[in-house]
Amino acid sequence: MFKLETSRLILRDMMLSDESKFVAMSQDAKFQRFYDESDCEPNKYRELTQLFVAQANELPRQSYQLAVESKETGMFIGTVCLRLEVNKEASMGCAFSRESQGTKLSFEAAQALANFGFFELGVRRIYAETISKNFPAIKLCKSLGMRQEAYFKEHRFFKGKWWDTTTLAVLSTEWVKE
Template sequence: MFKLDTPRLLLRDMQFDDEASFVAISQNDKYQRFYNEDDCDPDKYRQLTKLFINQSHEVPRKAFQLAIEHKSSGKFIGTVCLRLESDHQASIGCGVSRLYQGKGLTREAAKALVSFGFAELGIHRLYAETIRENVAAVRLCQSLGMRQEAIFREHRFFKGQWWDTVVLAILRSEWSQFH
């Protein structure tokens, strides 16, 4: 099983025991505000749990969709992922339970996975996409040294309105200077 340790967290492969907590996180109203209604269906998160477990067995591995476990409680508190793409590029994403937000845990998890990606996987460019109104996600990316590369105006339509998508990225050479 893949694992990364941080001072407060254990990042590890998803397990079937994580499913109920993963589904519960996705059902929070504040979590759902930046997602299409179909994307928050509990069955989708059950399917995603199975997908993430299956991806952890791929060789070569193309995705590191990891559970974030809080060391002091042993509880599943969210996910952080690194999806490998062609030309040494990758995307990152994360989602953490509302109970654990605002404590620097999401940044701690993302920083550990980004460091692993640049140092061990040879990633050249890492990017993230988010809804522009998701200020916490944009700030997280910026705290990791990512810069805004693009805004796709009125790029997604859900919840009865158009949403802009922001793309933020960092190069390996910038990461080594920033961290």
């Protein structure tokens, strides 16, 4: 099983036993703000859990969709992912339970996974895409040293309206290992 550790977290492969916590996290209204209703169905997260477990066994591995576990409590508190793409690029994303937000745990997890991507996998660019009104995600990306590379007007349609999106990124040459 793949595992990374930080001072407060264990980042590890998703397991089927994470399903109930992952589904519960996805049902929080605050979590659902920037997702289409169909993307928030409980069955979607059950299917995603199975997909993430299967992806961990793929060779060569292209996706590191990891469960984030608190060392203090041993509880599943979120996910962080790095998806390898062409030209030594990778996309990154994360989702954390409401209880763990505001504690810089998402920064700690994303930083550890970015370090792994840059220094162990040889990724040259990591980027994230999000809805432009997702200020916590944008703040996290900027705290990781990412800069805005693109802004797309009325790029995604859900919840009855068009949403702008933004893309932020950092290059390996700009990354400072902590």
